[in-house]
Amino acid sequence: MSLTKHNFKAWYHCINGCSGDYPLIDIIYRCPKCGDLLEVQHDLDALRSKSPQEWKTLFEQRFAQTDGPHTSGIWSKQEWVAPKIDLGNIISIGEGRTPLFHPEHLARHTGIENLGVKLCGNSHTGSFKDLGMTVLVSMVKQIIAQGQTIKAVACASTGDTSAALAAYCAAAGIPSLVLLPKNKVSSAQLIQPIANGILTLSLDTDFDGCMEVVQKLTESKGIYLANSMNSLRIEGQKTVGMELVQQLNWEVPDWVIVPGGNLGNISAIGKGFLEMKAVGLIERLPRLVCAQTERANPLFESYQTGFEEFHPKTAAATLATAIQIGKPVSFKKAIRVLKQMSGIVEQASEEELANASSLADRSGLFACPQTGAALAVFLKLVEKREIRSNHRVVVISTAHGLKFVDFKIGYHEKSLKGVESKFANLPVELPANVDTVKKEIDKRFPN
Numbered sequence: 531m532s533l534t535k536h537n538f539k540a541w542y543h544c545i546n547g548c549s550g551d552y553p554l555i556d557i558i559y560r561c562p563k564c565g566d567l568l569e570v571q572h573d574l575d576a577l578r579s580k581s582p583q584e585w586k587t588l589f590e591q592r593f594a595q596t597d598g599p600h601t602s603g604i605w606s607k608q609e610w611v612a613p614k615i616d617l618g619n620i621i622s623i624g625e626g627r628t629p630l631f632h633p634e635h636l637a638r639h640t641g642i643e644n645l646g647v648k649l650c651g652n653s654h655t656g657s658f659k660d661l662g663m664t665v666l667v668s669m670v671k672q673i674i675a676q677g678q679t680i681k682a683v684a685c686a687s688t689g690d691t692s693a694a695l696a697a698y699c700a701a702a703g704i705p706s707l708v709l710l711p712k713n714k715v716s717s718a719q720l721i722q723p724i725a726n727g728i729l730t731l732s733l734d735t736d737f738d739g740c741m742e743v744v745q746k747l748t749e750s751k752g753i754y755l756a757n758s759m760n761s762l763r764i765e766g767q768k769t770v771g772m773e774l775v776q777q778l779n780w781e782v783p784d785w786v787i788v789p790g791g792n793l794g795n796i797s798a799i800g801k802g803f804l805e806m807k808a809v810g811l812i813e814r815l816p817r818l819v820c821a822q823t824e825r826a827n828p829l830f831e832s833y834q835t836g837f838e839e840f841h842p843k844t845a846a847a848t849l850a851t852a853i854q855i856g857k858p859v860s861f862k863k864a865i866r867v868l869k870q871m872s873g874i875v876e877q878a879s880e881e882e883l884a885n886a887s888s889l890a891d892r893s894g895l896f897a898c899p900q901t902g903a904a905l906a907v908f909l910k911l912v913e914k915r916e917i918r919s920n921h922r923v924v925v926i927s928t929a930h931g932l933k934f935v936d937f938k939i940g941y942h943e944k945s946l947k948g949v950e951s952k953f954a955n956l957p958v959e960l961p962a963n964v965d966t967v968k969k970e971i972d973k974r975f976p977n
């Protein structure tokens with residue numbers, strides 16, 4: 531079967547519907563008419579030229595291959611992501627294809643038999659940010675191959691985005707740079723990008739100040755912008771929804787729960803479901819849930835008004851640092867998909883997210899605090915009887931807990947402020963004496 535990928539087309543279009551389509555190869559991040567975000571639109575009729583069964587078979591065949599970019603979770607769905615990128619320009623580090631894990635203990639504890647956790651953090655740099663970055667950096671490689679000059683790819687992130695950017699740019703041999711607020715970034719957050727050789731510029735300002743500078747820098751076309759207003763990243767991230775349905779044998783779950791900060795990921799996952807439905811791969815939509823923390827909850831507040839109003843705010847410090855965002859770039863996209871998918875926005879306190887994360891760890895997870903927020907919201911919706919025992923639920927885990935060990939250590943040492951650690955599990959200190967050790971073991975494991 532020839533893949534005839536050249537029949538498939540995608541372009542940028544303004545999210546507010548201003549006229550004008552722009553090729554994905556263009557270096558453009560915002561609508562020239564209204565200044566709002568762009569999104570990638572696909573030629574859905576072209577995608578409909580294959581039957582749903584043909585697509586499913588093609589995706590399975592690619593997963594059965596042993597080599598090449600089409601074995602990646604993202605690029606196995608290339609026609610739906612970025613159809614015109616040449617295979618030779620794809621920078622893949624095996625992203626996607628993450629487990630849909632069934633946490634037995636948590637399922638029994640909640641009575642939700644059909645519970646899955648999509649482990650998006652089981653990925654090269656340890657977070658789902660790899661899914662979007664493979665698309666963005668591959669596009670940069672294609673742009674350079676077509677003769678344009680790009681000196682470097684830049685972002686103003688401190689955490690998971692800069693790690694993904696640095697890794698994919700290093701793999702591509704393309705210079706990258708990150709702008710950071712001086713003295714506000716821990717070395718744990720910095721070590722991955724530093725190791726990959728990113729140019730790190732430490733500025734005497736806060737995160738918003740860095741964001742302003744990076745936007746100015748990228749007005750010149752020599753520096754390509756990797757922050758999430760670049761909607762190419764959404765195309766990679768939307769495959770999470772496609773892949774989890776594929777893992778459920780193309781059965782659609784009743785609920786998908788996603789932690790939201792800048793709201794790119796929830797927009798992406800919603801977009802994937804809507805496109806699958808439009809092309810006929812699925813027949814119904816799940817209900818989408820966005821989980822925020824009480825400390826950074828602008829979308830939750832908007833939901834309280836029926837999404838009539840949206841007020842950006844200043845986010846307070848939270849354990850879930852990756853969703854500590856008060857002025858989310860993608861709020862319009864998120865509201866749009868939530869409205870189309872009978873969405874709910876729910877929030878979690880620090881204590882709720884910390885305990886939910888540790889409860890899930892007892893089932894074999896190692897949940898990051900953002901995933902903790904999603905799990906806490908899952909528990910709340912079960913308690914409110916929104917989620918019923920016959921429902922199928924998927925919780926999106928966004929990062930590996932190993933990226934957030936300070937949170938884990940603090941939890942088990944009971945030193946997290948405002949958190950009563952219900953599942954702390956500290957080492958038991960004993961003298962080196964066999965009888966004492968045996969006694970302790972018998973106490974813990976009585977027959």
Ligand SMILES: *Cc1c(COP(=O)(O)O)cnc(C)c1O
Nearest residue numbers: 690791792793794795900928929
């Ligand atoms: C980026 C990130 C999020 C938030 O995703 P948004 O697209 O900003 O809503 C959640 N969890 C982790 C681990 C992240 O890195």
Ligand SMILES: [Zn+2]
Nearest residue numbers: 544548561564
């Ligand atoms: Zn516009």
